[in-house]
Amino acid sequence: MTSLPSVLGTLDPTSDRAVFRQIADQLREAIDRGRFKEGEKLPSEAELVEHYGVSRMTVRNSFSILTGEGLVHAEHGKGVFVRPRPPVRRLASDRFARRHREQGKSAFIVEADAAGSHPQVDSLEVKEEKASQDISTRLGSVRRVLARRRRYLLDGRPVEFATSYLPLDIARGTQIAEPNPGPGGIYARLEELGHHLDHFEEEIRARMPSPAEVKTLRLAAGVPVIHLVRTAFDTEGRAVEVCDTVMAADAYVLSYQLPAT
Amino acid sequence: MTSLPSVLGTLDPTSDRAVFRQIADQLREAIDRGRFKEGEKLPSEAELVEHYGVSRMTVRNSFSILTGEGLVHAEHGKGVFVRPRPPVRRLASDRFARRHREQGKSAFIVEADAAGSHPQVDSLEVKEEKASQDISTRLGSVRRVLARRRRYLLDGRPVEFATSYLPLDIARGTQIAEPNPGPGGIYARLEELGHHLDHFEEEIRARMPSPAEVKTLRLAAGVPVIHLVRTAFDTEGRAVEVCDTVMAADAYVLSYQLPAT
């Protein structure tokens, strides 16, 4: 490695910017400028302690800022590394178009295969349960619902988990209530059952994950989640499904096409 | 206040979960259960030091977890408070529909007024500049562009800032190059100039903000941003505008309506 002073500069004792922020600033700038590249190891805490002449806690404080920004991550026993940006999956707004359902396989599998990734689905769980206040409202005052939970992985990495909720009068006893909903997924089954889909509504939020979400999606520190709630309406205007999805924000770009009319 | 033990429980020394995580867990749970309500003050560091019998740094470490999750925020000299959730602004996908442009006022102003909020726009800057690689690609290999920057505030709080980029051959010398683009905004001007809008493409990402974004949007710790890039296409398929928007994620819910066809 090149010497630290050539990359990192010195502190300004007259500045009223806190020392640990100054250090974080210098590291951030070095990363932005490409002095430290993706996946590369930053100087160790001990090295920075020596370089700046500060205590270890101060250096750790600096790292914790960068970690919170999602710029770096620490590996116990190894070092602190510039976080590599995983390839993002682009979700087009027409991914639920009817023509895509004719294929048979689920949208996730088809798209991942096309992108050359290895897709997996796990944590499959299908059960009847009490509807939450929010779900009940969206589905039009139902009490109990069929819930289909699953988690999606791309090349071994969990990227999203989702729960579909359907009114019991629609789903109970159908293939929708089976672990495998069959070719084309539950939307194909809904249409076969006479619930012709008219449109979807999607609501998108972004926020920091709960500890449970961090665990399920194996999220690094400083990675938000995208929370997407999609409601499917049939041609009679009835909400026939609500899909609640939480996605690792560093794994997705959502793309929508809107008419200008 | 009720006594701490009745709200917070004790540590488990046999657990291999770090003490500061256990404390964070207990505080988080107390918040989730509503034992501490929005805007309410948490026990001070000193109180928690005494209650748990740990050092102050350990307590601060716990707070820093919750801060990173966006659950609490500290105010110097006052205390640590449960972060209140500001009301969110819902953005419907038809907000650029032609019929909304007839009104005169910009979409932001109209919607905010309707919601009973006080809208403001500032940091207005209109200038010609070199197109970034990304913008150039989106606009079809232009070198220089007209950039219109502005920041939006709701009831005094900055909630988003945006930059519109337009090819010079379209915008130069028109009212689009003026600080005030006139009634209906630049989309109305584009149509008057013969660039009839056909559709928009929106790309959505979520990530942690840069320090500059934290400053511009006065973001609290643990609040991600939603990064939205909208490209407007005219009826000839040409990209006539790219709008790059960064929004405070705790201030917005994006809503899209998609046909099922």
Place this chain on the structure above:
DNA sequence: CAGGGTTACTCGTATAGACGAGTGGGCAAG
């Protein structure tokens, strides 16, 4: 009573030190 200063309490920043635990390379024994 009005004004201003003191004071107690709050979080912010920084130091110094200790021990634990994961990682990986080198060395020694088999």
Place this chain on the structure above:
DNA sequence: CTTGCCCACTCGTCTATACGAGTAACCCTG
């Protein structure tokens, strides 16, 4: 050469202490 241990280096956790600085309430003074 292979195996296995040891050690150096890494970050993780925690303690104890010190001083700075923002806040707000109280009290004293004029």
